[in-house]
Amino acid sequence: MRNKKVFFILPVVFFVLLIVALRSLNSKSNVLQFYLMDSGKKDVFEYLTQKFCAETKSRYKIKILTAGDSRLYLRARIEKNDIPDVIAMDGNSIYTELAEGGYLMNLEKEKFIKSINEHYINMLYQINGSKGREILGIPYAVNASGLMYNKAIFEKYGLIPPKTWSELMNVCTVLKEAGIPAFAMSFGENWTALPVWNNIVPVIVPDSFIEQKNSGNTSFLQTHREVLEKYAALLNYTKGTEAISSVYLDAVNDFANGKIAMMINGIWTVPLVKRANPDARIDTIVFPSSDVESENTVNSGIDIVLTISKTSEKKRIAKKIVQFLLRPENSQIYIDRHYSFSTVNGVTQNDPSFAGLIEIMKEGRISDFPDHYYPAGFDLASILTDFARNKEKRIPDEKNITATLARCDSEYEQCLKLR
The missing domain is CATH 3.40.190.10 (Periplasmic binding protein-like II)
Incomplete structure (x- = not known):
């Protein structure tokens, strides 16, 4: 009788397990x-x-x-x-x-x-x-990246949003005389060093750079000097030592609350600005890398x-x-x-914070983020962060630029070998 029960139970158990499986x-x-x-x-x-x-x-x-x-x-x-x-x-x-x-x-x-x-x-x-x-x-x-500016500050000092590099430098001069840092930058997080580079490079550097670099026919030293010269010029109008240690949200809060006039970053920053100060009036325009207005493009990828x-x-x-x-x-x-x-x-996209970009994008004046094309493992963010720190240490620009570009070449080539 006991064996019969076992034989009866086993098929039932297997059936249940099969259903579960x-x-x-x-x-x-x-x-x-x-x-x-x-x-x-x-x-x-x-x-x-x-x-x-x-x-x-x-x-x-x-x-x-x-x-x-x-x-x-x-x-x-x-x-x-x-x-x-x-x-x-x-x-x-x-x-x-x-x-x-x-x-x-x-x-x-x-x-x-x-x-x-x-x-x-x-x-x-x-x-x-x-x-x-x-x-x-x-x-x-x-995404898109460009030059965000605080409308209230610009109105207060009678400033017009710059359309060329020279106009941008003039704006920076006026702001410095008024005791207001022009740019909210933060190097406490490496990635925040990238937006400046990504905005300037497509306008200054030949489109063929990646292809030529990957085939060994050019270098950062040969083609990117003007990029870092302009980057170094922008660093003259930040909060200095404080910018080196501050993090992204510090810069966002300063910009949102009118302590700093401009910020070079992407549209992903806008919701953080609005969270920090719902009353902040900002717009985003094309970063004016060149003195030829028509050459300047919206950095979008x-x-x-x-x-x-x-x-x-x-x-x-x-x-x-x-x-x-x-x-x-x-x-x-x-x-x-x-x-x-x-x-x-x-x-x-109808948010007024992007009004300055939308018309230019409709014209087709768009360039991609150059760092999207660099090989995996190329840590440009760390290289540029060190560049900013060296600037703050008062290392001469020429020496700093040359060393930084040489490092770009060396580390880029190492990453190519690992592909």
Whole structure:
């Protein structure tokens, strides 16, 4: 009798285990992994993907994934041959690595490509590396960087927003005489050293620099001296020693509260300025790197590229999600929440803090962030931070510039060898 009970119970147990296993398998097969490189944007993508599921009544669950170190995380997933179905990534060397590695699905035949501004498709080609003109991702949102200025300070001193380098230097002179630091800069966090460089380089340095540098036919020493000469000139109009030790939020707060007149940074700074001082009146204009006004461009690059894994088993639903995100009303939700510009035709950014950039962007006077094209591991931010610190230590500009550019060449070439 006891043996009969055992024989009766065992099939029941196996049946239950089988049901659990099948449910688990089915659960995993119904989950689409959406990896987001910038965890700060998780809120809006969770909202939009939930909106997608509600409107389409999709049987799929979309799981938003983030990680502390995106590059290490993605490399680990690649090694396991387990790449997330959809990746929303930065338009920089990480995208280039995945594109060149053959990990991304070619989307050039998809109809939703037609909704994207052609300028940003061309910008995507430039970061495709060896993949040339393949469309391995969809530019979704772009950032912009320029010269933000405090309208109240400019009005008080009768200043006109500068359109040329000479006009900018004249503004700095007036502000210095009034005892007001011209620029809110902070070198307590290395990355904040980059916006000045990224704004000046596209105007001063030949477009062919990256190609020529990678083939060993030019150098930073040969081509970037004027960039650092102008960077050094700007450093004469900061808070000096205090700028060297201060962090990004210190600079933002000073700028927002009228203690400093201008800030060279990206539009991602605007929500922080508004949080620090809701009454702050600011505008963002093209940084005037040149004395020829028409040569100055809006520094704008791809902030988010939507990509689909080449090995994903859920390509069909992944493409539907991308198409959904590209709908004008959804793109508008994204740029309104995260203060950026859309790549989708007809979707506009209407925040008055960007008024000075919008018309220039419509004219097509746009240049990408040069550091998007540098090899992985090239720590330009640290190099430029040391440049600013050396300036504060009163190391002569000529010596500081030469040493900094030589270091750029050396470290850049080391990174190329590790590719």
